[in-house]
Every structure is written in structure tokens, then in C-alpha cells.
Amino acid sequence: xxxxxxxxxxxxxxxxxxxxxxxxxxxxxxxxxxxxxxxxxxxxxxxxxxxxxxxxxxxxxxxxxxxxxxxxxxxxxxxxxxxxxxxxxxxxxxxxxxxxxxxxxxxxxxxxxxxxxxxxxxxxxxxxxxxxxxxxxxxxxxxxxxxxxxxxxxxxxxxxxxxxxxxxxxxxxxxxxxxxxxxxxxxxxxxxxxxxxxxxxxxxxxxxxxxxxxxxxxxxxxxxxxxxxxxxxxxxxxxxxxxxxxxxxxxxxxxxxxxxxxxxxxxxxxxxxxxxxxxxxxxxxxxxxxxxxxxxxxxxxxxxxxxxxxxxxxxxxxxxxxxxxxxxxxxxxxxxxxxxxxxxxxxxxxxxxxxxxxxxxxxxxxxxxxxxxxxxxxxxxxxxxxxxxxxxxxxxxxxxxxxxxxxxxxxxxxxxxxxxxxxxxxxxxxxxxxxxxxxxxxxxxxxxxxxxxxxxxxxxxxxxxxxxxxxxxxxxxxxxxxxxxxxxxxxxxxxxxxxxxxxxxxxxxxxxxxxxxxxxxxxxxxxxxxxxxxxxxxxxxxxxxxxxxxxxxxxxxxxxxxxxxxxxxxxxxxxxxxxxxxxxxxxxxxxxxxxxxxxxxxxxxxxxxxxxxxxxxxxxxxxxxxxxxxxxxxxxx
Numbered sequence: 241x242x243x244x245x246x247x248x249x250x251x252x253x254x255x256x257x258x259x260x261x262x263x264x265x266x267x268x269x270x271x272x273x274x275x276x277x278x279x280x281x282x283x284x285x286x287x288x289x290x291x292x293x294x295x296x297x298x299x300x301x302x303x304x305x306x307x308x309x310x311x312x313x314x315x316x317x318x319x320x321x322x323x324x325x326x327x328x329x330x331x332x333x334x335x336x337x338x339x340x341x342x343x344x345x346x347x348x349x350x351x352x353x354x355x356x357x358x359x360x361x362x363x364x365x366x367x368x369x370x371x372x373x374x375x376x377x378x379x380x381x382x383x384x385x386x387x388x389x390x391x392x393x394x395x396x397x398x399x400x401x402x403x404x405x406x407x408x409x410x411x412x413x414x415x416x417x418x419x420x421x422x423x424x425x426x427x428x429x430x431x432x433x434x435x436x437x438x439x440x441x442x443x444x445x446x447x448x449x450x451x452x453x454x455x456x457x458x459x460x461x462x463x464x465x466x467x468x469x470x471x472x473x474x475x476x477x478x479x480x481x482x483x484x485x486x487x488x489x490x491x492x493x494x495x496x497x498x499x500x501x502x503x504x505x506x507x508x509x510x511x512x513x514x515x516x517x518x519x520x521x522x523x524x525x526x527x528x529x530x531x532x533x534x535x536x537x538x539x540x541x542x543x544x545x546x547x548x549x550x551x552x553x554x555x556x557x558x559x560x561x562x563x564x565x566x567x568x569x570x571x572x573x574x575x576x577x578x579x580x581x582x583x584x585x586x587x588x589x590x591x592x593x594x595x596x597x598x599x600x601x602x603x604x605x606x607x608x609x610x611x612x613x614x615x616x617x618x619x620x621x622x623x624x625x626x627x628x629x630x631x632x633x634x635x636x637x638x639x640x641x642x643x644x645x646x647x648x649x650x651x652x653x654x655x656x657x658x659x660x661x662x663x664x665x666x667x668x669x670x671x672x673x674x675x676x677x678x679x680x681x682x683x684x685x686x687x688x689x690x691x692x693x694x695x696x697x698x699x700x701x702x703x704x705x706x707x708x709x710x711x712x713x714x715x716x717x718x719x720x721x722x723x724x725x726x727x728x729x730x731x732x733x734x735x736x737x738x739x740x741x742x743x744x745x746x747x748x749x750x751x752x753x754x755x756x757x758x759x760x761x762x763x764x765x766x767x768x769x770x771x772x773x774x775x776x777x778x779x780x781x782x783x784x785x786x787x788x789x790x791x792x793x794x795x796x797x798x799x800x801x802x803x804x805x806x807x808x809x810x811x812x813x814x815x816x817x818x819x820x821x822x823x824x825x826x827x828x829x830x831x832x833x834x835x836x837x838x839x840x841x842x843x844x845x846x847x848x849x850x851x852x853x854x855x856x857x858x859x860x861x862x863x864x865x866x867x868x869x870x871x872x873x874x875x876x877x
Contacts, residue, residue, distance in 0.1 A: 285411075290388070290421045292318045294674045295408060297395050298429035300328025301338065301660045302644035302667035304377060305353045306427045309671030311386035313700070315678055317671075318421055319387055320410050322394040323563075326377040328431065330660055330794075332370035333563040335472050336511075337800065338793045340661020341597025341624055347745050348597050348624045349788040352706040354664035355838055356380070358792045359809070363836055365794070366806045373794050390419065395430070400439040403638045408435065425639045425674040429667060432522055433570030433646035441634040443570040447651045455580040457600060457619065457652045465605035466651065468516030469564035471532040473540065474796045475506045475555050482556035484544040489530075491538030495548060497611040503543060506555045508796035512615035513539060517605025521569055529564060535608045536560065567603065567645070567658055574648030575685060576630035583625050583656050588710065591688040592626030593669035593701060595709050596662040602655040626709045627657065629694065632670050633684035641674055641684060643667040661793075668706050673697055703871070705744070705783065705839040712742030719777060719872040723769040723852075731756040731864065736767050744783040744868040754785060759856050759865040766855040769870060774822060778846040779873040782854075785811040785866035786838040808836040810861035817857065818842060820849040836860065843876045 296307045299321025307319040329336040338358070341348035349355070357380055365372040381389055390412060397409040407422040428435040433443055446464040450456070501512050513536050516528045540557060543549045583600060600619040604610065631648040634640040642648065643666040645658040656662075673687060676697050680687075687693045698708055699715050713721070720740060727736035734756035743753040757765035786792075786809040795801055808814070814835055820828035828847040832840070852872065856865035 284416060286415075286417045288417055288419050290318055290419060292316045292388070292421065292423045293678045294318070294425050294427065294671070295421050295423035296320070296427045296429055296671070297408065297435050298328070298431060298644065299323070299326040299391075300429060300431060300644060300663070301330055301354065302663040303328075303427070303429035304357075304381060305664045305667030306429055306643050306671035306674070307381060307387050308353050308384055309668045309704070310675045311384040311671075312704070313672055313675040315386065315675040317384075317387045318390065318423070319381065320390045320393040320395065320419070320421070322392070324392050325374040326381060327374060328660075329565045330373070331377075332374050334561055334565045335370055335474070335796060336470075336565045336660065337795055338661050338664070339598060339659040341595065342661070342791050343599060344597045344621065344623065346623070346748065347788045348595070348707075349790070349792060350661045350665050351745075351788070351838060352665065352668050352701075352704060354661060354668070355705065355786065355792070359786060359837055361794055362792060362804075362806050363808055368794060368801060368806060370794065370796070393419065395434055395438070398435055398438040400637065403636070405435075405439050405637055405640050424678050425641065427641040427643055427670050427674060428572065428646060429643050431566055431569060431644050431646060433572050433642075436572045436634055436640060436642070436646070437570055439637065439640065441636045441640060442573040444573060445570055453579040453581075453650055455650060455652045457580055457602065457617075458650070466517050466521070467567035467603040467655070468514040468519075468605065468607040469521055469528055469532065469566050470511055470514045471536050471561040471564060472509065472511075472513070472796075473536055473557055473561065474508055474559040476558050477554050478556055479554055481553050484540065484556065486537050486541035486545070489534050490541055491534045493538050493542045493611075495546070498542075499611070500614045501611065503549065505798065506543065506552055507798055510539070512608070514603060514607035514615065515609065516564075517568075517603065517607060518609070521566060525564070532564060533560075568651070568654060570646055571649055571651075571654060572634050572642050572646050573636075574631045574633055574642065575635050575688070576628055576648060578627065578631050578649040578653045578657070580650065580652040583653050584619075584621065586623070586625035586709070589626045589628040590691070591629040591694045592708055592711075593629045593632070593673070593698060594627040594662070594665040594706070595624045596627060596657050597621060597624040598656045598659045598662060600652065600655050602652065621656070624709060627662075627666065629669070629673060629684060629688045629697075632666060632673070638683040638685070639677075641670045643670040665706060668704075669701060672701055672704070672706075676700070703781070707745060713744075713869070713871070714742070715871070717873055717875075719771070719775050719874065720769055720870055723771050723872075725755070725767060725769055727755060727757060727767040728765045729757045731758065739767065739867050739870045745788055754866050754868045756864045756866050757856075758863060759859055760863055764855050764857050765865050766853055767867065767870075768851055768853040769872070770851045771849070774848050774850045775872070776846050776848050776874050777820065777852070777872045778844060778876045780818060780842045780852065781869075781871040781873070782813075782840045782842070782867060783869035784813050784835070784838050784840065785868060787811050808860040810859070811864075811866055812836055812838070812860050813856050813858075813865060813867065814860045815856075815858040817855040819853040819855070820847050821851045821853065822849055846874070
């Protein structure tokens with residue numbers, strides 16, 4: 241926020257609290273009297289004070305996953321989002337792809353909370369409707385009792401003292417309420433780094449010089465330029481001629497303008513309708529919006545009326561984005577700034593809590609202002625790389641965390657870390673870390689620097705299906721680690737003991753990390769865990785196969801949707817029986833039907849067992865029963 245705007249708001253009482261009304265006094269006044277009360281300047285606004293463990297600012301994929309992770313681990317969470325819907329760049333307002341490590345074409349599709357959301361979307365939104373994806377995200381957040389969700393609520397001020405952020409102030413336009421939210425820990429998931437900037441955290445903007453970090457993909461001299469914003473559109477074939485007349489303000493384009501920009505399909509376009517890298521993407525936002533609309537309609541005018549695409553005759557626009565998708569803004573400085581080398585030549589990080597795998601994908605600042613340049617410089621990666629916790633909090637504050645495109649990275653590294661699937665895993669890491677920090681009364685720096693604490697955090701993330709490179713299950717509470725596994729049958733190379741090897745996906749090490757047995761046609765294979773002495777169990781956790789080699793995301797682009805399964809994933813175990821036995825006698829039994837999740841947690845009253853048997857009755861179509869991991873715990877969580 242610039243100084244003039246901050247001073248204006250303070251003068252009006254919006255940040256000083258002078259015009260705030262007591263929430264208890266407000267609730268004592270009958271609603272009709274409040275409605276009929278004549279306005280007196282700004283005193284129509286009601287104030288609500290909220291105290292919480294964790295405040296998450298920004299409801300994109302990073303913010304959603306941060307809020308859910310913190311809440312599921314026991315923290316009270318307030319999530320504020322300045323739009324009427326969640327999802328940020330992935331929402332129906334913008335409609336960007338949730339891209340990430342699937343670009344590697346390996347088995348590194350991001351799992352955890354993001355996988356859960358996308359599996360829900362694949363099943364509940366088989367019609368591939370973006371507004372329904374909005375609902376899937378909304379339902380996932382509101383299902384968590386520990387989350388207070390505040391939509392249409394914009395951050396405009398924040399207070400900090402010393403090394404601690406104390407509170408944030410936000411305004412809800414729909415209810416005319418001003419929220420003052422105090423929390424023990426705050427997560428800046430705004431994308432623009434707004435909260436961090438408001439409290440004075442150090443941040444970076446623009447492109448660093450090649451010499452600063454010896455980055456071969458950087459530029460000779462530093463500048464304030466970066467990647468721009470995009471507006472997307474959607475169109476459909478109506479089976480009859482659909483004329484189009486461009487508005488007068490639309491830009492004009494010629495054949496030569498598309499020499500580096502393919503116009504190969506019309507239903508969803510185009511990420512390269514980009515502008516803003518030479519602007520202030522925040523301060524010049526209104527101007528950028530107008531220019532991007534002029535470009536979008538100019539591109540469609542060219543498609544429809546240039547004569548170079550006669551196959552577009554029956555096509556017409558059905559949706560035009562009115563909210564810009566952003567790629568780059570402020571990057572907050574943490575204890576570690578990731579650079580090109582960290583992405584291309586991964587090193588082991590003791591505090592690695594997430595990973596990336598998108599190519600180094602930098603876009604020229606001019607965007608559509610200079611169509612002689614290619615719209616992107618993409619350098620593919622050979623494999624995934626770790627992202628450390630030290631890049632996910634501000635070095636200047638003890639309770640300010642970062643998730644999304646605003647983390648502590650160079651401009652070159654940002655070109656890979658900025659994509660939404662990666663940002664979602666950063667959110668899950670930060671949400672889990674914030675709850676850990678609350679429970680232990682620690683800072684991010686203290687957690688990252690303490691071997692036992694960072695390992696405890698990483699094991700929690702791994703248990704909750706956030707894969708971390710080169711980290712295996714070492715959870716001392718997992719009773720299954722002391723069991724032996726047998727099965728009714730095994731496919732060659734897919735032994736029962738694989739469910740206990742601590743690896744929950746088929747990494748490329750020449751081994752299988754799942755038990756696999758032929759199922760269907762009357763066959764119901766089983767796998768069993770056996771303990772030498774009885775144990776008390778009240779929670780069993782499964783990791784199933786959901787086809788991590790495939791894409792799993794919503795898109796308006798047909799070619800993307802053709803490469804995935806909309807609905808249940810065929811490899812996944814759907815129906816299965818769980819039996820707990822003691823001395824050969826069944827002491828607990830249940831039958832699960834219709835599962836489609838990768839991570840499934842089954843809770844029951846504590847039972848003393850010496851063996852656990854799982855019988856697979858049905859998959860969602862695959863000929864094999866597949867299980868990556870089985871865990872057992874005494875306590876229900």
C-alpha cells in the first residue's frame with residue numbers, strides 16, 4: 241500500500257480503530273434498527289475482532305492448502321480471500337491450468353491436499369465446468385470446522401511490533417464489516433506479497449543481474465522488469481456461422497504477429513495473451529486490464545476476420561476473463577534465496593518440505609507489445625528439486641510465512657516455482673509448519689535449524705501424503721513398521737512387503753513400491769500385517785494408486801482433458817474389507833465402499849490386535865489391486 245493511501249485510510253479511521261463499533265454492542269441492537277440508522281460518514285461499518293492461531297491471507301491454491309493443513313493438524317484458522325470465490329488463478333474468474341511436476345512426465349504429480357481436491361473435482365465435476373470447480377474448493381474449505389472463511393474480504397492494513405506481526409485489518413464489501421484479526425502466525429499467500437510489504441519485510445522485484453548469483457539464464461544487468469499478466473477466453477463451435485465484430489478499441493494484428501504464437505485451437509486461449517512485465521503489475525493494474533482486453537479481442541478478431549483461419553467460422557466466444565492471471569510480483573526475502581542452480585542441480589536440503597518440477601519458464605517482459613520475440617524461454621528439467629523451509633518465511637519476522645509465487649527465490653528460479661501445483665504443496669508445508677510452530681512455541685527459523693523438529697515436521701507432511709524427495713517413513717508412532725506383511729498372492733516384483741518400505745509412490749529406482757495382486761472375476765486378494773505381540777490400533781491409513789503418471793486438472797483445452805481420466809481413477813481400490821484379529825479371532829470388521837482417494841484414513845474404537853487383514857473386493861476398473869502403503873496408529877488423529 242502506498243503512503244498516501246495508507247494516510248487517507250488512517251484519516252478516515254479505517255486503520256486506527258476509531259470508528260470501529262464493539263461487536264457485542266452491535267449484536268445487542270435489533271437488525272432493523274441498524275438498517276434504518278442514517279449513515280454518518282464511515283460509521284456504518286461494523287467492526288469484528290477475531291483472535292485465532294493462524295491467519296492465512298489469500299485464497300488461491302497455496303492459501304487453500306495452507307488453511308486446510310493448519311486446520312487438520314489442530315490450529316484454529318482464519319482464511320481471508322478478496323474475491324467471492326476461492327482458487328485464485330485456478331478459479332472460474334481466471335481459469336489457468338494447475339500445472340506442476342507432471343511436466344516431467346514421470347510419477348511426480350503433486351499429492352496431499354491438492355491431489356484430494358483434484359480427485360474430488362474429477363469425480364464431482366465430470367462435466368469439466370469451472371464454476372463447479374469453485375464449488376469443490378469451497379466445499380473442501382468449509383468442511384473443516386477449524387476454518388473461518390471470509391470471502392470478499394480484502395486486506396488493507398497490518399500492524400507489527402519488533403519481529404512479530406500482531407494483526408491485520410481487512411474489509412468485507414458485501415457485509416460492510418471491518419475485521420481486525422490477531423493471530424499467533426500469519427501466512428502471506430496473496431501472490432503479490434501484500435502482507436509482507438505492509439509490515440516492512442524485505443522483498444525483491446524485477447530481474448537480477450547474471451553476476452549476482454552466477455545464473456546463466458539471468459540477464460547482464462538488473463532491471464525492474466518481470467513476467468506479465470494474462471487474460472484467457474473460451475469459445476465453442478455452434479455448428480453455424482457466427483460473425484464477430486471487434487470493438488473499436490481492440491488492437492489490430494497481422495499474420496507476422498503469430499510467427500511465434502500458435503493458433504491451433506479455439507476453445508481455450510491463450511497463455512501468451514500477456515502484458516505487464518514492463519509495468520508495475522500492481523499499481524498499473526487498471527491500465528493493464530484495459531490493454532489486455534484490447535489484445536484479447538484483437539486476437540479473436542484476427543482469428544475470425546483475417547481469412548487465415550476459415551475453420552473458425554462457426555466458433556464464437558462464450559467467456560472472456562475479466563480478472564488477470566498474474567505470474568510475478570514481489571518476492572519476499574527468507575533465510576535462503578533459491579536460485580537457478582537449486583532448480584537445475586538439486587542438492588539435499590535437511591529442511592526440504594516440498595518440491596518443484598516445472599521447467600525454467602521465463603517470459604519476456606514486453607509480452608504482446610513485441611511479437612517478434614518468442615513468448616517464453618523454456619528449459620526443461622531432468623527431475624524434481626527440493627524446496628526448503630528456509631525459503632518459506634520472512635527473514636525479518638518470526639511469525640510471517642510465505643506460500644505461492646512470493647517465496648524467497650530469484651527471478652530465474654521463480655520461473656519454475658511459480659506454478660500452482662507447486663504453490664499448493666508450499667501451502668500444505670507452510671500450514672503444517674505454522675501449526676507445529678504454534679504447538680511448540682517456535683519460529684520457522686528454529687524449526688528449520690533443529691534436526692529433531694524439522695524431521696518431525698517432514699514426517700508429518702509425509703504421513704499426510706505430501707511427498708518429500710528422499711524422505712521415507714520413519715514415523716515412530718506407526719505400528720505397521722514393526723509388523724510383517726503377507727498376501728494371498730503377489731504379482732512378480734510387487735510383493736506384500738512393499739507396503740512397509742516407507743515409499744508411497746513408484747520412484748525410478750528399479751523397484752516397485754506397491755503390493756499388486758490380480759483382482760476381479762471373482763478374485764478378492766488379501767494382504768495382512770502380523771505383529772509378534774498384540775498392539776492397540778484405532779486408526780489405519782492407506783495410500784492407494786491414483787495413476788500419478790497422468791495429468792489430473794481441470795482445463796478448457798480439449799487436448800489437456802484427453803490426456804486424463806474424468807471420474808474415478810481406474811487403478812484405485814474402491815471396495816475393501818478391513819479385519820482386525822487377535823489369536824485368530826476377528827475382533828473388528830468393517831467394509832469400505834466407493835473410495836476414490838489416494839490417501840484413505842479409517843478410524844474406529846481402539847482394538848487390541850495381533851494381525852490386520854485387508855481384502856480387496858473391487859477396483860475402479862484396473863485388473864490389479866494396488867496398495868502403496870499401510871500405516872497403523874494407536875491414537876486417532
